[in-house]
Amino acid sequence: MKTIQGPGIFLAQFAGDQAPFNSLDSICKWAAGLGYNGVQIPSWDGRLFDLEKAAGSKSYCDDVLGTIASHGLKLTELSTHLQGQLVAVHPAYDLLFDSFAPASVHNNPAARTQWAIKQMQFAAKASHNLGVKQHATFSGALAWPYVYPWPQRPAGLIETAFEELARRWKPILDEFEENGVDLCYEVHPGEDLHDGSSFEMFLDRVGNHPRCNLLYDPSHFVLQQLDYLEYIDLYHDRIKMFHVKDAEFRPTGRQGAYGGFQPWAGRAGRFRSLGDGQVDFGAIFSKLTQYGFDGWAVMEWECCIKNSEQGAREGAPFIQRHIIQTVDRAFDDFANAGTDQKMLRTLLGMEGNPK
Numbered sequence: 051m052k053t054i055q056g057p058g059i060f061l062a063q064f065a066g067d068q069a070p071f072n073s074l075d076s077i078c079k080w081a082a083g084l085g086y087n088g089v090q091i092p093s094w095d096g097r098l099f100d101l102e103k104a105a106g107s108k109s110y111c112d113d114v115l116g117t118i119a120s121h122g123l124k125l126t127e128l129s130t131h132l133q134g135q136l137v138a139v140h141p142a143y144d145l146l147f148d149s150f151a152p153a154s155v156h157n158n159p160a161a162r163t164q165w166a167i168k169q170m171q172f173a174a175k176a177s178h179n180l181g182v183k184q185h186a187t188f189s190g191a192l193a194w195p196y197v198y199p200w201p202q203r204p205a206g207l208i209e210t211a212f213e214e215l216a217r218r219w220k221p222i223l224d225e226f227e228e229n230g231v232d233l234c235y236e237v238h239p240g241e242d243l244h245d246g247s248s249f250e251m252f253l254d255r256v257g258n259h260p261r262c263n264l265l266y267d268p269s270h271f272v273l274q275q276l277d278y279l280e281y282i283d284l285y286h287d288r289i290k291m292f293h294v295k296d297a298e299f300r301p302t303g304r305q306g307a308y309g310g311f312q313p314w315a316g317r318a319g320r321f322r323s324l325g326d327g328q329v330d331f332g333a334i335f336s337k338l339t340q341y342g343f344d345g346w347a348v349m350e351w352e353c354c355i356k357n358s359e360q361g362a363r364e365g366a367p368f369i370q371r372h373i374i375q376t377v378d379r380a381f382d383d384f385a386n387a388g389t390d391q392k393m394l395r396t397l398l399g400m401e402g403n404p405k
Contacts, residue, residue, distance in 0.1 A: 051339055051376040056347035057369035058088035058126040060293065063351050063358060065095045074098045074114065078121040085366035088126040089118060090186070090348045093173060094133060094150075101128075101169065104176035111179040126346040127291060129186040130173045131236065136166035137222070138190030138215050138242070163218070166190075170222045178229035184290045184345060185226065186265050189215065189235050189243040189252065197244075208251075215242055216255035219262075226261045234291040236265040245276055246284060253288075263290040266338075267350065268329045269297035273319035275307060279333055286341040293350040294369055296327030314354035321352040323361035324368040335372040347373065 059081050070076035074091075077098065081089055093101040103110045118125050132150040139147050139159065148156040155161040170187070177185045193211035196203055226233045235243050243249050249264065256262050266289045271278035282289065299319040304310060309317040321327075335347070349365035351358055395401050 052342050052344035053376050054292070054335065054339060054343060054347050054373050055126075055345065056088065056373055057086050057294075057366045058090055058346040058348035059084075059086045059362065059365065060090040060092070060129070060348050060350045061098060062092035062095070062129065062131070064362065065092065065098055067097070072097050075117050075120075078118055078123055081362075082121040082123055084363055085370070086123065086349075088124045088346055088348070090126045090346070091128050092132075093128045093130050093169075093176070099128075101130075101172050101176055104179060105172035106175070108179050111176065115180060125180055125182055126348055127182050127184050127186055127234075128173060128177055128180070130170060131186065131188050133166045133169035133173070134187030134235075135190050135241075136162055137170065137218050138192050139163070140192050140195050142195050143191075167218070167222060171225050174222070174225040174229040174231055174233075177226075177231040183230065184232045184234050184263075186234050186236060186291055188238060189219070189241045191240060191242040193242050194240060194244075211242065212251050212255055216252060219252075220256050220259070223256060223259045223261045227259075231261070232263045232290045233261050234263045234265040236267055236270075236293070238267070238270050239274065244270075245274060246281055249285070262288070264288045265291040265293060267293040267295055268331075268334060269293075269295040269321055269327070269352075272297040272299050272328060273307065275299065278329070279337060282334070282337045282341065286338070286343070289338070289341075289343060291345055292338065292343065292347050294324060294331065294347050294365075294372075295350040295352060296322045296324050296329045296331075298322055298327040320354055323351065323353040323356040324349060324365050326353070326356065331368075331372050335374055339374045339376060 061077060064077065065071050070080040078089060091099050093099055115125060136147060136150055144159055151162045151165055155165050173185055192215055193208050196207060223233055237243050237245060237249055243252055253262055264285055268278040271281060301318045305318045307319060309319065314320050347369050349369060351361040351365065353361055
């Protein structure tokens, strides 16, 4: 067994135009002051990071790592959640998702897809240049509008969607293979990869690609009422990243998993700051440690009630309390009487019997 690294913090929900959140140097100083040991960088945020420059310049990457290290931190991973989303977009979401891309590709879905694919290629090279071995992203979605089977889905619709999704992602996965980086999909509602079954459908179509892996975030499974502990049992060999995010699900006579079109604070299922929800993190950290996960435990803050800065202050000690320092000897070694082959045979009643 190995010890999970952490605590880390995903900077996406904290970056802003005001200090200390408007530059990599100042936000790292802030994170270190709260007790974090690592930062996960959203690659789309130009206030913190230049993805294309990182893909082409090792010296720029060395400067980024130097800035992070000057505050006693490490880079955990890069993220391309927004760019990965744009690798596959159903037309129903074109106008909404255009905001994730530069204006030059707005109202041009084909150009936007190519831009997103190029961004993913940059991400593979940048991760390699930065010396990180995992990368976080979304899969995007072509089939999501048809997630509920009414009206009845025509035969082959979902299969066709997943074949196209795999066709788009396979060359990207190959690029990550060339750069020695695991591509970790955050399994998430709104993505075609939103649970274990849909991930398996995709994994099969990319030929069980060795770089096709998972970012584990239990909060999304609470909202779906999926067994997030058994999920670890099923997919631990593919789980390479971990977002520590809490959630709660409290159904009423008015609404359940679909939320009744209510705002986040009024939904039966909602994200919460660490410790305020229903996720059993003690069991999660134990199970991940049992399976030898040695990646980073990275806090992702999303809460419709608690202030983000309070959530960040509370997040580092919460994660630190849950990290398990693994054993280096059996707890009952004190009672070890020692054995040899003769004793083993005697204990089994085999002495005197033919060998």
